[in-house]
Amino acid sequence: MRAAPIFIALSAIGLALAGCSGGQSGAEDEAEATATDSVQIHRPFRAGPGSVNSYWLEGADEVLVFDTQREIALADRVVAAIRATGKPVTAIVISHYDPGHFGGLQSFMEAFPEAELLMTEDVAEQIGRDLSGYVERLRETLGEDYRMPPEPTRFIENREELTVSGVPVIVHVVSDTEAETMAMLSIPSEQALLAVDMVANRMHPDFTDADIDSWPRALDRLTRDFSGYTLYPGHGEPGPIGLLVANQVAYISFVRGLVEREILSDDVATEAEINEAITAIRSNYPDWESVTGRPAQLRRNLEAIVAQLGGELEADREEEEDGNEAADG
Template sequence: MRAAPFTIGLLAMTLAIAGCSGRETETAEGPEAEATAELEIHRPFRRGPGSVNSYWIEGPDEILVFDTQRSIALAERVVAAIEATGKPVTAIVISHYDPDHFGGLQAFTDAFPDAELLMAENVAEQIGRDLSGYVERLRETQGDEYRAPPEPTRFIEHREELTVSNVPIVVHVLTDTEAETMAMLAIPSERAVLASDLVANRMHPDVVDADIDSWPRALNRLTRDFSGFTLYPGHGEPGPVNLLAANQIAYLSFVRGRVEREILADDVATEEEINAAISAIRANYPDWENVTGRPAQLRRNLEAIVAQLGGELESEQEEDGEAEVVEG
């Protein structure tokens, strides 16, 4: 069944679930949209540092959830909004191994035990191995009530077709972008693509696990394959694919160029150079928040790019020199 003209439905609550449908009606709590379409995309989020998008796609008789917020408390507010529809959640898709996208998963699996849990095979392996310590960090921050994500019901694959109320939703599994493996969801009939962290709109992305060479190429492919679509990013407001992808490429180019020209002229990144680069990024992108909500995110980003470009931190050189003296 083909969906009717698309409407984006957004809720407004403390979590700030906002919305647009071509036109918006402002209320005391935030914008609301008339639910007139056969499918609605809901974007739960909260404003400020660490703001992250999860989405739920609502059809006439079922709901699919895409990512599950960074904490159980935030996820429970989304769950309450979904439960108010009276419709079953039939699938929960986790896009990639970043804690802000699966941290609240157990709130959904507890509330909707019959829903399929879907993710790419490599994402499941990364969560299970937890080499970056993300699951352990969630356990530390959320306390004893936190449970590690369960095994998925099954793995999703590139170009696999899911449906919500018989409307096709196509899975796209990307590799070596912002994350090692990341799933996007495209709704061709509605010209919509849920791109997860391939794009952070007007927020500083987390590049610690990124491949800064292939990520821009993936963004160019996104523009080519989904020109004219609306892009729903992992962080920030939705917008045209071409604009949001171009802005993300420009950001990555600016930061990389700063590292290459100002930091790695001699292959060594000094503390002074790192601090100057942070100041330059903030000056060029004023009022942008960090997607992780962590004050040190820009520093960690720059250190990761230095390492990926084959450079070295001055502090690492000093540590190596001390080790040589001790060994000698």
């Protein structure tokens, strides 16, 4: 089932470094900042599985935080780097319902209690309902130290204009892509789009909550609406929007094709077929880490696509058949 590699190589992008260190498993953190005329886009970064991007936009006299890391420990290090600027954090924006993007929120709220907490109404509702158990998982991990995300100061809406030291920052809300609802930020003066999990650059994205039909269409719209922009992804390195979008669309198409051709020819996904598909993905995308850091992520991705395409897992079918036999007996 090995397919010819379809990844489009990404050229190296030079980024100015700002001090911020730490991480887990001995990995070294790097905080990368892109210098602009009026706003600096900082990307606290830790390489390896489960690495996630959050950003902080530094203006002349204030800071806006966009997403708050996965873990309290790493969030604390980002907080320390922001404090070193001596500038107040006036807003914290949460992009979507994903623990990698709001897991460290309490560290930021404790450090910057005067900051507005902003998110869309849908994202606030999803965090409150916690249907995927993300908040509960954080509570189990952190125990008594964990506090539930607070209610937002206010809701943000599509096309709303925020500012950082007078520089316009535009909210763009997209639905039914990698997540049910997601807020991106663009900085028109810098031709920069903070696209969060619309793109994972050279990392396996998470398909658990994804809509694989509408997600590629939304990605195509990005290249038209933000032509010439630099895309800052939710995971991995920033780069030219056309290149990163093309790579993400190709990845979705490749994995979906495996499911359609190799797994669901008879509408049932067997264990052997899923294992072969995982091998093919790893072969086609060697050295890529998973965005969640969970060993079973590729399996969960394939199972999610099987369900979305109307198939079923062999184990689920056998369990249903056993239940039916027991009822008949």
